[in-house]
Amino acid sequence: MKTTVKELYARFEELNNQEVTLFGWVRNNRAQKEFGFINLNDGTFFETIQVVYENEILDNFKETQKLRVGSSVRVKGILVVTPSMKQPFEIKAREVEMLGDSLEDYPIQPKRHSREFLRENAHLRPRTNLFSAVFRVRSILNHAIHTFFQDRNFVHLAAPLITASDAEGAGETFKVTTLDLDSVPKIKDGEVDYHEDFFQKKANLTVSGQLQAEAFALAFKDVYTFGPTFRAENSNTTTHASEFWMIEPEIAFADIHDDMQLAEDMVKFIIEYVIKRAPKEMEFFNKFVQKGLLEKLNKVVSSDFIRITHKEAVKVLLDSGQKFENLPKYGDDLATEHEKFLVKHFDGPVFVIDWPKDIKAFYMRMNDDNETVAAMDLLVPGSGELIGGSQREERLEYLEKRMEEMNVPKEELWWYLDLRKYGGCKHAGFGLGFDRMLMYLTGIENIRDVIPFPRTPRNCEF
RNA sequence: GCCUAAUUAGCUCAGUUGGUUAGAGCACAUGACUGUUAAUCAUGGGGUCCUAGGUUCGAGUCCUAGAUUGGGCGCCA
Numbered sequence: 001m002k003t004t005v006k007e008l009y010a011r012f013e014e015l016n017n018q019e020v021t022l023f024g025w026v027r028n029n030r031a032q033k034e035f036g037f038i039n040l041n042d043g044t045f046f047e048t049i050q051v052v053y054e055n056e057i058l059d060n061f062k063e064t065q066k067l068r069v070g071s072s073v074r075v076k077g078i079l080v081v082t083p084s085m086k087q088p089f090e091i092k093a094r095e096v097e098m099l100g101d102s103l104e105d106y107p108i109q110p111k112r113h114s115r116e117f118l119r120e121n122a123h124l125r126p127r128t129n130l131f132s133a134v135f136r137v138r139s140i141l142n143h144a145i146h147t148f149f150q151d152r153n154f155v156h157l158a159a160p161l162i163t164a165s166d167a168e169g170a171g172e173t174f175k176v177t178t179l180d181l182d183s184v185p186k187i188k189d190g191e192v193d194y195h196e197d198f199f200q201k202k203a204n205l206t207v208s209g210q211l212q213a214e215a216f217a218l219a220f221k222d223v224y225t226f227g228p229t230f231r232a233e234n235s236n237t238t239t240h241a242s243e244f245w246m247i248e249p250e251i252a253f254a255d256i257h258d259d260m261q262l263a264e265d266m267v268k269f270i271i272e273y274v275i276k277r278a279p280k281e282m283e284f285f286n287k288f289v290q291k292g293l294l295e296k297l298n299k300v301v302s303s304d305f306i307r308i309t310h311k312e313a314v315k316v317l318l319d320s321g322q323k324f325e326n327l328p329k330y331g332d333d334l335a336t337e338h339e340k341f342l343v344k345h346f347d348g349p350v351f352v353i354d355w356p357k358d359i360k361a362f363y364m365r366m367n368d369d370n371e372t373v374a375a376m377d378l379l380v381p382g383s384g385e386l387i388g389g390s391q392r393e394e395r396l397e398y399l400e401k402r403m404e405e406m407n408v409p410k411e412e413l414w415w416y417l418d419l420r421k422y423g424g425c426k427h428a429g430f431g432l433g434f435d436r437m438l439m440y441l442t443g444i445e446n447i448r449d450v451i452p453f454p455r456t457p458r459n460c461e462f
Numbered sequence: 463g464c465c466u467a468a469u470u471a472g473c474u475c476a477g478u479u480g481g482u483u484a485g486a487g488c489a490c491a492u493g494a495c496u497g498u499u500a501a502u503c504a505u506g507g508g509g510u511c512c513u514a515g516g517u518u519c520g521a522g523u524c525c526u527a528g529a530u531u532g533g534g535c536g537c538c539a
Contacts (some may be wrong), residue, residue, distance in 0.1 A: 029529090037497080037498050048499095068489095106472085106489085110489090111473075112473095112474075113473065210539080229537070236535060236536095237535080237537095325535085336536090360539080361539045363539085388539070391539090431539080446532095
């Protein structure tokens with residue numbers, strides 16, 4: 001019977017004394033004079049299976065003794081339940097066939113490696129315990145997101161990755177062009193002639209699918225996007241990548257409070273979903289990556305998220321007596337040190353709402369005080385700003401005024417303004433950093449270690 | 463982009479005040495071993511001490527510049 005490690009762990013009791021065939025990679029090989037042990041992993045399950053081989057049974061015993069870590073093999077043998085041993089069952093091999101050798105200089109050894117070294121071997125690191133766990137959970141997290149929204153009748157849309165709008169704010173974008181960069185066509189005063197370009201205008205990779213999601217929300221009511229996003233900022237931190245994934249739900253006939261409730265429900269759902277479907281991996285993170293991780297996550301699921309206004313948050317910071325590098329101020333953004341203090345102070349995720357209008361985007365709905373907007377950030381320990389969202393300005397005249405004040409070109413966003421002209425309604429949404437969510441779930445401290453092949457400034461290997 | 467630290471064997475690291483032939487564990491190779499599980503034990507091979515200059519009788523060690531990497535901060539809808 002051709003089977004997998006995952007299946008054997010699920011059914012080993014009923015398969016006692018049956019013959020099975022496995023394909024996988026050698027994680028460890030401990031050879032002795034007349035017998036030896038191979039730890040086999042086939043990628044389907046976090047655990048390995050111990051294969052016992054004996055000189056009396058195998059004709060290629062000598063070759064099997066010399067199998068190196070990383071080799072791919074086929075193993076045929078009898079499953080034997082071993083209740084008194086360290087492992088619940090093992091395979092008594094009848095045949096062990098090497099399929100692919102692993103050369104002497106194989107970098108991945110059965111020992112602890114530094115994260116930095118494994119980053120430089122991003123093509124091999126999914127074979128380690130840690131990254132096997134990270135990327136399986138990443139896959140499950142992906143599914144959790146879709147399940148959460150699909151179960152609630154949200155419609156998924158794929159927002160475009162190439163946009164022509166230059167009106168999305170201060171974020172540095174990657175340019176998309178088919179122009180010959182060695183000989184760019186110019187118009188009279190030396191400026192680039194984009195009429196010669198593929199789209200006949202400036203184009204760039206998207207920094208957000210939100211504006212398009214709004215258009216769909218005003219047709220389907222509840223929608224979400226889930227896809228990659230690109231930022232060309234020269235950011236060198238543990239929470240920034242040049243290419244990352246975002247989830248951006250958008251809900252119509254809803255305000256900022258509905259928005260926060262959705263965010264809170266989603267975070268709780270995701271945590272429960274992942275813990276249930278990747279218990280081995282989550283235990284591993286709990287033990288070896290961040291002690292107390294599971295306790296922290298379980299607490300998040302069972303408690304209500306704190307909600308405070310930006311003003312209250314600044315007051316908490318000022319009253320704390322804590323010395324900060326940057327002095328907290330009512331009109332200013334929160335610095336990283338402030339965010340860290342707040343999540344520690346409240347010992348869990350914190351929504352900060354009602355932000356000063358001048359530090360937020362043009363589309364956020366003006367509050368009645370005319371000074372703050374209906375924006376919310378969800379701060380969590382370890383990943384900083386996990387979610388940023390807002391109620392959107394649905395009143396055409398307010399929106400146009402803000403665009404003028406903030407120098408956002410109205411002509412390019414004519415279609416966005418149309419949404420306010422034809423059956424506009426109050427609506428809200430948020431963006432969740434998928435990779436940061438994964439950091440939060442696993443306790444991994446660097447975003448480069450939760451992305452299969454991360455892109456950051458000066459790094460586009462693999 | 464700013465500040466800071468690091469770079470020595472395939473990996474993780476030690477290397478004293480500038481002084482003989484730069485070490486250890488793991489990995490690898492050879493051998494021993496009748497239940498190992500990061501197996502153990504013995505033996506062996508393996509080095510452009512990041513790069514380029516400089517100081518010195520003598521540099522892994524001190525100085526200058528650069529590269530790469532980590533951390534902190536900034537930038538960041």
